[in-house]
Amino acid sequence: MADPLPGRAPADRVDEFVRLLAQNQRRLFVYVHTLVPHRDDADEVLQNTNLVLWREFGSFEPGTNFAAWACRVALNQVLAWRKKRQRDRLQFSDEFLAVVAAETEDAADALEEQNRALAGCLEKLPAEQRELVRLRYTEGGSIEAVAATARRTVVATYRALSRARHTLHDCVTRTLAREGHP
Amino acid sequence: MTDDLRALCDAAVEGTLTPADAARLEAVCRADPAARRYLVEHLNLHAALVWAAADPRTLAREGEAPAEPRAHPARREPRPPRRLAWAGWAVAAGLLVAAGVFAFTRTGPAPPTDFAKLTDAGGCTWQSGTLPTADGSRLGAGRLRLAEGVARIVFDNGAELRLEGPADLELLAGDRCRLRAGRLVARCPEAAHGFVVETPTAAVRDFGTEFGVSVGDDRADVQVFSGRVDVTHGAGRVEELVTGRGMRFTADRADALDPRAEGPQPAPPPPTLRPGQRLVTITTAAGRGKDTYVAGRWGTTHRSDVLILVKSTVAAHADYNRKGYAGFDLAPVAGLRVVDAQLSFTQTPTGWGFASEVPDATFSVYGLTDERLNDWPENGLRWENAPANAPGGAAVDPAKTVKVGEFRVPQGAQTGVWSVGGPDLAAFLNGRAAPFATFILVRDTPGSGRNDYVHGFAGRDHPTLPPPALKLVVEGR
DSSP, rough: OOOOSSSSSOOHHHHHHHHHHHHHOOOOOOOHHHHHHHHHHHHHHHHHHHHHHHHHHGGGGGTTOHHHHHHHHHHHHHHHHHHHHHHHGGOSSSHHHHHHHHHHHHHHHHHHHHHHHHHHHHHOOOHHHHHHIIIIISSSHHHHHHHHHTTHHHHHHHHHHHHHHHHHHHHHHHHHTTTTTT | HHHHHHHHHHHHHHHHHOOHHHHHHHHHHHHHHHHHHHHHHHHHHHHHHHHHHHTTTTTTTTTOOOSSSOOOTTTTOOOHHHHHHHHHHHHHHHOOOOOOOOOOOOOOOOOOOOOEESSSSSOOEEEEESOOOOOTTTTTEEEEEESSSSSEETTTTTTTEEEEEEEEEEEETTTEEEEEEEEEEEOOOOOGGGGEEEEESEEEEEOOOOOEEEEEETEEEEEESSSEEEEEEEEEEEEEEEETTTEEESSSSSEEEOGGGOOOOOOOOOOOOOTTEEEEEETTSSTTEEEEEEEEEGGGOOOOEEEEEBBBOOOOGGGGEEEEEEEEEGGGGGEEEEEEEEEEEOOOOOSEEEBGOSEEEEEEEEEOOGGGGGGGOSSSTTTTTTEEEEESSSSSTTTTTTEEEEEOOOTTTOOOOEEESSSSHHHHHTOOOOSEEEEEEEOOSSSOSSOOOOOOOOTOOSSSSSSOOEEEEEEEE
């Protein structure tokens, strides 16, 4: 294989790129999935984002905030992806998506803390709700598929998943409040 | 957060928002930073669950042992295969190119359909309405409540209103408004012919004029400074007024108006005390007094230690109803007869819900007649065990209560002192066997169910505002 690096990124920066991406992969992953809730769509945007990050890494200034830079690249990829989409598949307007993105960035530290508290909160979730979350998220199932597996109606499944998410939200919020975060 | 916002966030996460839902969610989040944050936290939680689910240790099947011992969650660095796959793939595929546009823009929220502009409002003091009051704001349909000052409102069709505080104005459309109280002067150029100022007793249609409208108790005074207006009043009768003329319109009459006859508003007379009578004020902060509110199932997320929260909403969202409870220690007037009584609540903003989703609202105050229930706990009172509580946002148990009065809070009002009083309240107080009185405050007027406003009244722990207060005229028996 020839030198895998594009011209603008010097060879000795390969390790740095891999290290920074690994350090920030959760943040970037969650950021894109926040703006694009549908999983397959979000994966597509993430792949494009990684390509651009790699290609543009030469313009990233060492020592500055990699996460912020990566999220900015990701937001542009989200907007570019939206342009190719049928309007009816998009829930929000571009303007409002920018508002959501801005709020996500403003709240980035608090959200990161919440996400760290999530694993502990998942453990505390009642077994039945936990199983639904597992089916919905681990198995990647649609609500219909989860409902069929759990032998519930679609409406009941939707409600139970909603309850589970709100329980988790309460839990992470409470956990942070207890740890003295705002 | 409200049930409606919850439901919208769920739909956003599951990708089931209808276009109407999406528009509503956008509007809510643009208006309310707390709602915006709430939405972002839910989208983020959903995203974090997708991430967590890819880690086999996080969401193990029930009974399955985690793959390896778990470190502290905050320190753990998960390395699930799926996610590593895309990171590594990105490096390997680095030669591929995708066009990236680095034009990061942060677009501000756009207002909804608007048709007028607020100008010259720099010196104005506003009470809470449903429209922006910053100088230069664009205005759409909604309510403006001006406390002090003169504000200019210029409609896109050229009509211009000067609103004089105190006034209560509702903008209805690009060529129509409704003056509920106070005064305005309207100037309508040619282009704005047909502009209508409604009042509770008459509607003024402009035909190229400058005219003044003043709305007071049950009447509207119209004066034409130049030009001509038609005034529709009563059962469709029309009066034509030309330059220099003025008329007063009540529900069933139209009389010539002499502006010189207008006097200042009379202040409420002080209570006249006869010999042997005195005035006593008792608040919930005195003696064994207490106050709190109870909320339905979800209401507890909007807690307040210093406010008495009151809300009544549609049956589908009954979990968000709230009712206020206020207990007064009557020991200072034990053995005395109450001649006259007034019970006051001081309203203050809560920041919860949309005022525009609640019309002018009637609040009822009930006295608790079943005195065995006076012993309710101030801390930990719940919907289920609250004295004389009944299902719904406005109902109380009629067998255990008596209504002592009601007051009306205009749409959008978030401050003010509201009172009930009179013979029913005095009779209730005189009928107490033990020196204690419990009142229940409910909102009779339900909100729309679309994140409608939660009214708040200062409780006894409020740092600055007066608590619920009984003003009593008493005399020896």
